[in-house]
Amino acid sequence: MPESIPATLIIDTLKDTFREARAALAAEVAEPPQHSHLGWILSVPDTHQKTVLAALDKEQAIRVVTCATEDEATAIAAGLHIGGEPVVLMIQHAGLYASINTLRGVAMDGRIPVFYMIGLLSREKDKDPRESRHSMVRYCEPLLDTFGVPHARLEGPNDVHLIPEYYRLSRERRGPAVVLVGLETS
């Protein structure tokens, strides 16, 4: 059965992910950006990840930009990437559906690594998301499969290693990669 993941664990994992990303960039380029923060979260508020978003409000090391739409978040991520900044998008499945053309244009055609954490709002704890009675939950993984976007599910605290792994995967493939947040974070 899936378990809820504590916000603090996700935030610590994000910090490690950003540190690793900055170190990797510093090895690649002569002029990496110099900032006091570790990285960026672009969010369109997601009920499933609300405890993480609330905890991020108190974080100095991670900068958060709340966006009006997921289209904006994806395009802002492109600008941050061009400038050398590590970035993670936190959205919900409805936002993925709403912004799929921007994901295609920016992350696929533009080959910009964009890493998404997507909350599966209304996912039933005792069901595989593909068998959910809610279409928003049920169609999420098939949509990602249709677009060839690699994805994995965070089903509990032991799965947070997937965050840096899929972040790296987005860089290696130069495109989108997704982890799906299976239950509300705690």
Place this chain on the structure above:
Amino acid sequence: MGREPKPPMKPEEVLRLIAAARGGAICVPTMTTAPAWRTIAPGDLSVTCVGFMGGASSLGLGLALARPDRQVLVLDGDGSLLMQLGSLATIAGAAPRNLVHFLFKNGVYHTSGSQGIPGGLTVDFVLMAKAAGYRLGCAIVDLEELRRRLPGLLAAEGPVFVELHTGLAEQTPMTARGGPSFLQQVEDLRAKLLSPRARGRS
């Protein structure tokens, strides 16, 4: 007898003025500003928003946040901005001091056949930008006024919004195809900003 209204500015002339004044700014053209900008400012620090209409302002915001040491100029269209109008609030909320958002207002979707945008020329984008929280917003209707005010607008603390009353561009992305792909432009601009070691300085 009232005076005749001034004819709208030619977008190409506006872009030439901006190109001459931009210094080391990163520029983000889109739609009908893109073909002319390719000619006027080839090989500079630019990336065209192409393939995700409406994204120029957000792409510019990301660049401005990543590179606070450089100014970012967005060369947006009215139809494009309407597709992501919420970006006005997102930009105002993020408050990048180094962002100047130019809006080329012609009242139509020129690229797709000049269909009128919702509301046409009556839409007041300056009012919207200021209400969203941009630090400064103004409309400019003639080239002489733009020439006079441009240095001050570029020096002002952002985000700054400038609505430019223009006519139709000579070319659109449909009549002047070609130029580097979005992918190529991204790679080129990233290399210029970050200096990859393989191509970096010795």
